Amino acid sequence: MSDDIVIQTRALSKVYRDFWGRQKVRALKPLDMEIHRGEVFGLLGPNGSGKTTTIKLILGLLFPTEGEAIVFGKRSTDVSKNERIGYLPEESYLYRFLNAEETLDFYGRLFDMPAATRSERVDSLIKMVGLDKARKRQLQEYSKGMTRRIGLAQALINDPELILLDEPTSGLDPIGTREMKDMILRLKGEGKTVVMCSHLLADVQDVCDRIAILHQGELKELGRVDTLLTVADVTQIRARNLTPECQNEIREVISRNHGELMEMDNPSTTLEELFLSIVRDSEARPGRRANVEPVTSDT
Amino acid sequence: MVLEQDILPYFQWLWSGSADSLGALPRFLLVSLGVGLLGLLVGYSIAAARHGLLRGGDIVYRTISNGVREIFETSPRRVLALAGLAMKEAWRRRVVVALIVFFIILVFASWFLKKNHQDPAKLYISFVLTATTYLVLGIALLLSAFSLPHDFKTKTIYTIVTKPVRLGEIVLGRILGFTAVGTILLAIMGVCSYVFVNRSLDHTHTVEQSSLKNVSDADGAVIGKDGRTSLNSYHRHEVELDTDGQGVALNNYGHTHRVVKSGGKEVTLGADGIMNARVPQWGKLTFLDRQGVPKARGINVGSEWTYRSFVDGATQATAIWTFKNISPALNSEAQGGLPIGLIVRVFRTHKGIIGKPITGSIQVRNPETGLTSELIPFAAMDAKIDERAIPRKLTGTDNSELDLYKDLVSSNGELEIRVQCLERGQYFGFAQPDMYIRMRDASPIVNYFKVCLSIWVQMVIVISIGVAGSTLLSGPVAMLFTVSFIVLGFFRPFFVGVAQGTEYGGGPVESFYRLITQMNVISNLEDNLLTRLIQGVDWVYKTFMLSLAQVLPDFSSLSTVDFAAYGFNVPADLVWQDLTMCLAYVLGMSIVGYFLFRTREVAR
Ligand SMILES: Nc1ncnc2c1ncn2[C@@H]1O[C@H](COP(=O)(O)OP(=O)(O)OP(=O)(O)O)[C@@H](O)[C@H]1O
Ligand SMILES: [Mg+2]
Numbered sequence: 001m002s003d004d005i006v007i008q009t010r011a012l013s014k015v016y017r018d019f020w021g022r023q024k025v026r027a028l029k030p031l032d033m034e035i036h037r038g039e040v041f042g043l044l045g046p047n048g049s050g051k052t053t054t055i056k057l058i059l060g061l062l063f064p065t066e067g068e069a070i071v072f073g074k075r076s077t078d079v080s081k082n083e084r085i086g087y088l089p090e091e092s093y094l095y096r097f098l099n100a101e102e103t104l105d106f107y108g109r110l111f112d113m114p115a116a117t118r119s120e121r122v123d124s125l126i127k128m129v130g131l132d133k134a135r136k137r138q139l140q141e142y143s144k145g146m147t148r149r150i151g152l153a154q155a156l157i158n159d160p161e162l163i164l165l166d167e168p169t170s171g172l173d174p175i176g177t178r179e180m181k182d183m184i185l186r187l188k189g190e191g192k193t194v195v196m197c198s199h200l201l202a203d204v205q206d207v208c209d210r211i212a213i214l215h216q217g218e219l220k221e222l223g224r225v226d227t228l229l230t231v232a233d234v235t236q237i238r239a240r241n242l243t244p245e246c247q248n249e250i251r252e253v254i255s256r257n258h259g260e261l262m263e264m265d266n267p268s269t270t271l272e273e274l275f276l277s278i279v280r281d282s283e284a285r286p287g288r289r290a291n292v293e294p295v296t297s298d299t
Numbered sequence: 300m301v302l303e304q305d306i307l308p309y310f311q312w313l314w315s316g317s318a319d320s321l322g323a324l325p326r327f328l329l330v331s332l333g334v335g336l337l338g339l340l341v342g343y344s345i346a347a348a349r350h351g352l353l354r355g356g357d358i359v360y361r362t363i364s365n366g367v368r369e370i371f372e373t374s375p376r377r378v379l380a381l382a383g384l385a386m387k388e389a390w391r392r393r394v395v396v397a398l399i400v401f402f403i404i405l406v407f408a409s410w411f412l413k414k415n416h417q418d419p420a421k422l423y424i425s426f427v428l429t430a431t432t433y434l435v436l437g438i439a440l441l442l443s444a445f446s447l448p449h450d451f452k453t454k455t456i457y458t459i460v461t462k463p464v465r466l467g468e469i470v471l472g473r474i475l476g477f478t479a480v481g482t483i484l485l486a487i488m489g490v491c492s493y494v495f496v497n498r499s500l501d502h503t504h505t506v507e508q509s510s511l512k513n514v515s516d517a518d519g520a521v522i523g524k525d526g527r528t529s530l531n532s533y534h535r536h537e538v539e540l541d542t543d544g545q546g547v548a549l550n551n552y553g554h555t556h557r558v559v560k561s562g563g564k565e566v567t568l569g570a571d572g573i574m575n576a577r578v579p580q581w582g583k584l585t586f587l588d589r590q591g592v593p594k595a596r597g598i599n600v601g602s603e604w605t606y607r608s609f610v611d612g613a614t615q616a617t618a619i620w621t622f623k624n625i626s627p628a629l630n631s632e633a634q635g636g637l638p639i640g641l642i643v644r645v646f647r648t649h650k651g652i653i654g655k656p657i658t659g660s661i662q663v664r665n666p667e668t669g670l671t672s673e674l675i676p677f678a679a680m681d682a683k684i685d686e687r688a689i690p691r692k693l694t695g696t697d698n699s700e701l702d703l704y705k706d707l708v709s710s711n712g713e714l715e716i717r718v719q720c721l722e723r724g725q726y727f728g729f730a731q732p733d734m735y736i737r738m739r740d741a742s743p744i745v746n747y748f749k750v751c752l753s754i755w756v757q758m759v760i761v762i763s764i765g766v767a768g769s770t771l772l773s774g775p776v777a778m779l780f781t782v783s784f785i786v787l788g789f790f791r792p793f794f795v796g797v798a799q800g801t802e803y804g805g806g807p808v809e810s811f812y813r814l815i816t817q818m819n820v821i822s823n824l825e826d827n828l829l830t831r832l833i834q835g836v837d838w839v840y841k842t843f844m845l846s847l848a849q850v851l852p853d854f855s856s857l858s859t860v861d862f863a864a865y866g867f868n869v870p871a872d873l874v875w876q877d878l879t880m881c882l883a884y885v886l887g888m889s890i891v892g893y894f895l896f897r898t899r900e901v902a903r
Binding site for chain 2: 021056059060061062063077078079080082083085087089091093094095097098102106107109110111112154158
């Protein structure tokens with residue numbers, strides 16, 4: 001497998017069973033995808049569509065029912081891959097009796113790094129997530145957003161190459177959301193791979209290179225954000241210095257006139273439009289990969 | 300003190316064991332093998348049922364090979380970080396409450412424990428140390444059983460297992476962290492109870508001037524005074540003083556005093572020997588029956604507990620201890636004689652003369668030449684330690700003068716001490732540890748430390764079991780699991796007895812059947828289909844119990860509180876055995892815990 005591929009899933013699927021082995025939920029139907037080094041990958045889908053399940057399977061927190069997930073060329077159950085991974089869970093599950101410094105110091109000790117580097121990193125991360133004033137306070141006194149921030153710092157303590165963010169912006173204030181986006185782009189700039197799931201589609205549209213859309217555990221769409229959002233059968237023309245007559249006849253004569261053609265391409269829709277159309281389509285015709293053909297203007 | 304099993308020398312215990320048991324190391328390996336195979340079987344069955352035969356096999360293989368690899372990847376740095384976390388967590392869970400409870404117990408002890416007991420030190424030490432044991436084991440149980448399940452419940456475990464942490468490190472870190480917390484608590488409790496016992500029992504007396512009488516030697520010259528002390532702490536002592544008024548207050552209530560002259564009056568200093576660490580050298584016990592025929596045991600006077608057996612009075616029945624390596628160097632402190640201790644259990648078939656103790660006799664014999672000393676009579680004090688010295692100069696049965704070491708010790712250093720009961724119809728009961736040669740005392744404070752160490756060992760074992768169980772079970776269930784381990788461990792000999800069928804009444808189902816049909820435990824079951832079925836089911840039960848017994852820690856023999864209470868030194872062999880056992884449990888339980896953890900999906 002190529003060195004460029006960070007995560008690969010092969011027919012990865014998950015069925016949640018109860019204690020007696022009876023099937024409860026098919027949370028993920030066989031999923032094949034690859035995530036490349038240096039890209040920001042977005043996992044989208046309605047609530048309960050299997051995003052968190054996918055991330056947990058990639059991390060080895062869950063065992064796949066079928067198939068497997070390969071991370072850095074290793075099976076997801078191999079802990080040594082974790083040296084290079086940072087993970088921000090859905091909610092920050094941290095020890096409430098530790099303060100910010102102790103938390104980061106503790107997680108830092110789980111990695112092989114010199115004490116000096118560790119304390120340096122603890123310090124800079126606390127500053128980065130804006131918790132400098134609260135660094136000595138126990139986490140149980142933290143607000144939701146503050147917990148989120150310390151959770152993020154915890155995920156970055158080992159300077160990971162692959163960062164998995166499960167709804168990174170939930171609970172953050174507008175400034176925090178903005179900072180989160182900037183940070184993701186900065187990490188991308190440093191050549192790191194980011195996998196995130198989020199419900200804030202505008203943000204995903206801003207930062208993600210590629211996205212996958214899941215619905216009821218099924219992959220409905222996977223591709224580059226720019227191609228996905230391009231409407232194929234619509235041509236968009238921006239022109240200057242057209243006479244009113246030309247404007248009237250524009251459909252037939254544009255090339256014969258003296259107008260200067262400034263731009264001619266397909267317009268893009270918003271991610272929100274795409275998302276809603278896929279979900280609607282999937283609900284109307286379940287069990288099919290929704291949108292093999294590109295988005296059309298009438299959807 | 301009761302010592303039901305011989306304490307084997309450490310290496311014998313480790314390698315070869317005794318006549319009826321395997322050495323500890325081979326047994327450990329065997330049990331590990333058994334547990335390993337069983338785990339493999341169960342693991343494969345479950346995996347095969349879930350994922351099919353082939354994939355199941357693959358999963359089992361990968362789990363094991365990963366496990367073996369991860370053992371070598373264990374990092375002390377991560378283990379210590381996790382241990383530190385466990386300590387902080389314990390602190391957060393207010394383990395200090397245990398100390399408060401402990402101090403309340405001490406306060407109650409000082410109110411309610413009687414000082415007019417025959418041996419108040421025994422009462423105090425055993426109470427305080429038993430309380431410490433239960434308290435420490437209780438904390439160990441609560442900390443270890445609830446910690447990991449709590450992490451699963453709050454999902455904090457997600458952020459741990461997504462770091463390069465090996466699951467074994469989580470288990471080991473927990474064990475270490477809680478052990479550290481427990482050690483601190485135990486150290487505080489140990490020091491406090493030591494001070495408490497010594498301070499509570501310390502006291503002084505003054506010498507009663509009116510009781511003093513001159514003692515003169517053969518020429519009539521006054522060489523000192525005899526008398527008694529005042530009554531303090533419910534007792535008084537006989538005193539022996541020299542002409543300067545210095546001397547000793549003789550042993551009573553388990554201790555002595557030194558007497559000095561202060562302000563013109565003779566007063567005692569504080570009590571000596573509240574805590575003792577006698578170092579006994581035990582011999583081998585055999586018997587002669589009433590006709591003088593050698594027997595391995597004496598007779599049974601009808602008690603179910605077969606620890607002691609009895610000799611009948613005024614017959615030839617004799618208890619004979621053979622001691623090895625006897626030389627004057629054994630106890631250089633005791634001048635002149637061979638100090639021995641004797642515990643006699645008196646069984647009376649008639650009252651005798653009320654208030655008068657039963658008399659017995661001690662004889663010393665050379666097992667080689669057969670030279671025997673004249674009877675040394677003694678008054679048997681039931682179940683109390685009678686400490687005396689066998690004098691250097693003895694008279695033989697033929698009225699010859701005998702020297703203890705020259706004439707009565709054989710050329711290979713052996714010596715026989717024979718004890719008989721002299722009154723018809725009365726019986727003396729003995730077990731092997733009931734007679735010992737008292738060597739130089741060890742330091743009581745070191746001995747106290749060793750006893751605390753044995754509590755520590757029990758604590759670590761409980762923590763290991765609790766943590767291992769909690770990797771798979773929820774908190775309350777893990778606690779029940781550990782508690783059943785502890786309870787069965789405390790009654791291990793009985794449990795094994797039932798499993799081997801040496802206890803009356805049969806296995807669990809049979810005894811239940813006897814219970815509901817009100818049948819006594821001795822009479823045979825009638826032979827029919829039902830009873831055969833019962834015994835068949837019992838056979839399965841017993842096999843299961845016997846296998847379970849192999850991994851049960853024997854808590855009753857791990858506890859050395861009795862040594863401190865009765866004032867005996869804990870033998871070094873025993874300390875090493877306990878520590879080795881502890882290590883074995885930590886090792887075994889970490890591995891069991893690792894694999895249980897491994898089979899668990901963290902994010903369920
Ligand atoms: N531990 C579990 N046991 C049983 N079913 C589960 C469990 N965890 C998740 N599920 C089910 O699996 C499906 C996918 O859940 P998942 O958490 O992956 O969704 P999600 O896409 O992350 O949703 P959200 O946007 O709400 O976070 C859901 O139907 C959910 O009910
Ligand atoms: Mg989710």
